[in-house]
Amino acid sequence: MSEKLKQIISKQSRAEQEGINHSEDVVQLVGFIIGDEEYAVPILAIQEIIKPFPWTRVPQVPKYVVGVFNMRGAVIPLIDLRLKFGLSPKKHNEDTRFIVMRHGDDIAGFVIDRLTMAIRIKKSRIGPAPETANGDDTVIDGVGKQEDRIITILKVNKLLERDF
Amino acid sequence: MDEFQEILQDFLIESFELIEQLDQDLVELENNPQDLELLNRIFRVAHTIKGASSFLNFDVLTHLTHHMEDVLNKARHGDLLIDADVMDVVLESIDLMKALLVIIRDTSSDGGIDVLACVGRLDKCTRGDTGIETPAVEEVLAPKEEEAVAEDEPDYDNMDADELEAEIERLLQQRQAEDRAKREAKSASADEQSQESEQETEDELPQSASKAPVPVTPASKPASISHDEDASDDARAAAPAKKASAVEQTIRVDVKRLDHLMNLIGELVLAKNRLIKINDDVEERYEGESFLEELNQVVSIVSLVTTDLQIAVMKTRMLPIGKVFNKFPRMIRDLSRELNKKIELEIFGEDTELDKSIVEEVGDPLVHIIRNSCDHGIEIPEIRAGQGKNEMGTITLKAYNEGNQIVIQIDDDGKGLDVELLKKKSLEKGIITQKEAENMSDKEAFTLIFRPGFSMAAKVTNVSGRGVGMDVVKTNIEKLNGIIDIDSELGVGTSMKLKIPLTLAIIQALLVGVQEEHYAIPLASVLETVRISTDEVYTVEGRSVMRLREDVLPLVHIGDIFEVERILDSNEYAYVVVLGLGTSKLGLIVDTLVGQEEIVIKSLGEFLKGIEGIAGATIRGDGGVTLIVDVIAIMEMAKHVKTSARADSTSDAAMLTREKTKASDYTVMIVDDSKTDRMIMRKALEATGITLVEAGDGQEALSILKQGDHNFDAMLIDIEMPRMDGYTLATEIKKYNRYKNLPLIAVTSRTGKSDRMRGVESGMIEYITKPYSADYLSSVVQRNINFRSEFL
Secondary structure, three states: OHHHHHHHHHHHHHHHHHHHHHHOOEEEEEEEEEOOEEEEEEHHHEEEEEOOOOOEOOOOOOOOEEEEEEEOOEEEEEEEHHHHOOOOOOOOOOOOEEEEEEEOOEEEEEEEOEEEEEEEEEHHHEEOOOHHHOOOOOOEEEEEEOOOOEEEEEOHHHHOOOOO | OHHHHHHHHHHHHHHHHHHHHHHHHHHHHHHOOOOHHHHHHHHHHHHHHHHHHHHOOOHHHHHHHHHHHHHHHHHHOOOOOOOHHHHHHHHHHHHHHHHHHHHHHHHOOOOOOOOHHHHHHHHHHHHHHHOOOOOHHHHHHHHHHOOOOOOOOHHHOOOOHHHHHHHHHHHHHHHHHHHHHHHHHHHHHOOHHHHHHHHHHHOOOHHHHHOOOOOOOOOOOOOOEHHHHHHHHHHHHHHHHOOOOOOOOOOOOOHHHHHHHHHHHHHHHHHHHHHHHHHHHHHHHOOOOOHHHHHHHHHHHHHHHHHHHHHHHHHHOEEEOHHHHOOHHHHHHHHHHHHOOOEEEEEEOOOOEEEHHHHHHHHHHHHHHHHHHHHHHOOOHHHHHHOOOOOOEEEEEEEEEEOOEEEEEEEEOOOOOOHHHHHHHHHHOOOOOHHHHHHOOHHHHHHHHHOOOOOOOOOOOOOOOOOOHHHHHHHHHHHOOOEEEEEEEOOOEEEEEEEEEOOOOEEEEEEEEEOOEEEEEEHHHEEEEEEEEHHHOEEEOOEEEEEEOOEEEEEEEHHHHOOOOOOEOOOOEEEEEEEEEOOEEEEEEEOEEEEEEEEEOEOOHHHHOOOOOEEEEEEOOOOOEEEEEOHHHHHHHHOOOOOOOOOOOHHHHHHHOOOOOOHHHOEEEEEOOOHHHHHHHHHHHHOOOOEEEEEOOHHHHHHHHHHOOOOOOEEEEOOOOOOOOHHHHHHHHHOEHHHOOOOEEEEEOOOOHHHHHHHHHOOOOEEEEOOOOHHHHHHHHHHHOOOOHHHO
8 A cells, every 4th residue: 555655656746846847838827718719818817716796887987897896895897808809798697707817906807708727838839919919009918829729818917907 | 234224214203203393392482582491302302313313324414413402502501592593594404404314214324415504504503602792693693694605703714615615524524523433432332222311411411311301191182272282292202202211102003004904994894784784684584583682782792893993993093183283383484484474373272183194185285275374364564553453463273073074274364355356366367257256155256266277466476376276275175075164354364164074984975876776975075865856856058956945956867977877767756965065066866865874985996096976986785886976076077967868768668569470489477486386387378388487586586687688578476475575576677667568467375455455556467366277377478468379
């Protein structure tokens, strides 16, 4: 038994070391769907992911700012990414989630259609944003290539920037 | 190094405290030059700062304070008379000292300011007396005449400026060397505590040691005349400088920690509100059960303690307003010399306490108001004498509590505000129109001085005339949710009252409802609420107004300001919340008044800040967010808002009567808490092919309706249900325009006549009693939804 235990332990530590070796050029992202496309943001920018719950409408803001909600005593703005990306509004269903993202002191919740998965992707597999979307104004950070799909990686600081 | 930083911090805090007191003492001293007690106190301040700064290696500061000390020492021994001119020099040196301390605070070193000129003047004051028996006054007057040259001591007479500079440099270095020697001697033996006493012996200060420190009395006294207060204030301020023989009564706490504590209390207040709400719900549901009493007790204890805790923490953040008032005697003194007026400042109630953040904010407005009083209010002595007034003008600064507010009152006995002149000036500057001027009451005319760009001064001076000051006053006070009240009588004087809430973080608010939304209005700006019927609203020049007793009150609907979608039917009656800010009033029409609640103000954050009309948000007992109305902004917005037409319900209604092409186009909701009953109804209707949606209780049914995923043609509603019963559900549904004509069918075992009556009152059109046959139910439903038989 102890032999087996040792094996497991050594295997684990080996795996851990490998993980450390690789972590430098691997980015961890969380993927989600808006409309027909898959997007992702760095996992470290995400404070939490919650199921939809009631929010309060705020007047005199663009349509995509749907309101504010209470997250454990903090008042946090809620932004509908469908509307922000120019898609038609859609009723919230059981797949809908709020992703609360933070960048420095800025914080906001984003409505997304569906979560996909946590993604580990090598930095070398991330290409620059397409030419048409280049420049300082774009919210696109880069494009990640997986075996069978393409994921648009978003800039969290741009998402959290007020543009009205 | 850390230790040094810590000492430095303590030094700075202590020094700033001491200096604040110093200004006031010095002005006092000018009036009572012989007051030995006062002199000793001032001397000790200079001495303490000198001691500490030399210990910390701040040579420039030490150099300056040392020379100050010399002058004061002379005065203390009766060798020098402190008159206005000596005082000018002393005050100048104190300003320099302040500047140096600020630099030290920012950069941890004391370079960058040239103190030599001032030191020269200080020296002159000292030497003036050491020399031959010449009257002090003449000696000191001399340097004023040749201000550029800082020296006129006989020895230096023949030197030119450069040589003079060199000489000063030499003396300075000599002095610094001495200081350094002293310092080394000290640091060898002493820690910070003993340094104080050593210096006292060094500098031959026999009295100071024997003059025992005034005992510190932390208990606050009721407001009284400033002179009486000075003594105890001094004692308090000077206390840290003396060796603490008694146990310390106070500790210094980082403001950040207090802020954090305040935030936590805010959370607690929210949780308390929520607990109370839950308690109410539970009470309703389990009426008469014995555990309720216990729960009640716990809830009330928690709520009581929370309130006490909140007050206690608020008090720790309170500062006496004296902190702000203290700088005014000096300011008045400087201004009166500058303007050649005789002005006396009387201060009352400087012990009145205010939240720290507010104390910091009221300083600037007060400076402007007092400057204004000095410049425009108080006349020059000749005119005053001519009018039979006392040549000495008086400005009174008073602070006191009034309910939940603190009032700061600034009175002067100057010439008062001339209403006609105010109007004329405003017209000239294009601030108001001729018509406005004619309709203006005196009180409204007084507020003209707060308009941006308004100025009474004929020319721009150092003191005033830019037309900015009073505008700033108004904005700053309003930012604090405060209001300004002006009263004035021509030739007699002007009185200004600033009314400011005690704290910023937690306020009383009136919660109002519009359609399905709630808003919180700070109670401080609510004058009253009235219920009106819709035909009491008149239209004047395209704007809604109503009669409120003698006045005509402009009206605006809160829904028009906040772009609220009108989905609920409007009532015959509306409520008007009368908002008041200074002299302007506005009636805000709301649908419902929810109640009064204590709310914690939360910021909307960086992303949403600066939304017009919204001052912030608060979290309610049910965990939802409610927006707080910015009354000032609303008043402004109301001028531009147009009343929107009543929402027409026809477009929504059209959706309900869409063409049906097959049986499943019809949708009926079944609302019953019993699964069996729902199943029975489903079985009865399944044969028709109608789409069926089920809900377990009234709340669920309502939320399904609101989601709008289905267009219902009818609803079957049970009466007895948990959470929300059938009657309430029906009443709620009928509030929506688009469901006005939705057939509601009660399905119940309640057969009493009164039950049927209630059903009709709440908007049910059919009443099916259990048990029923499947065919009967089906036929009633088909009849009500106009089911076309060919689909069967």
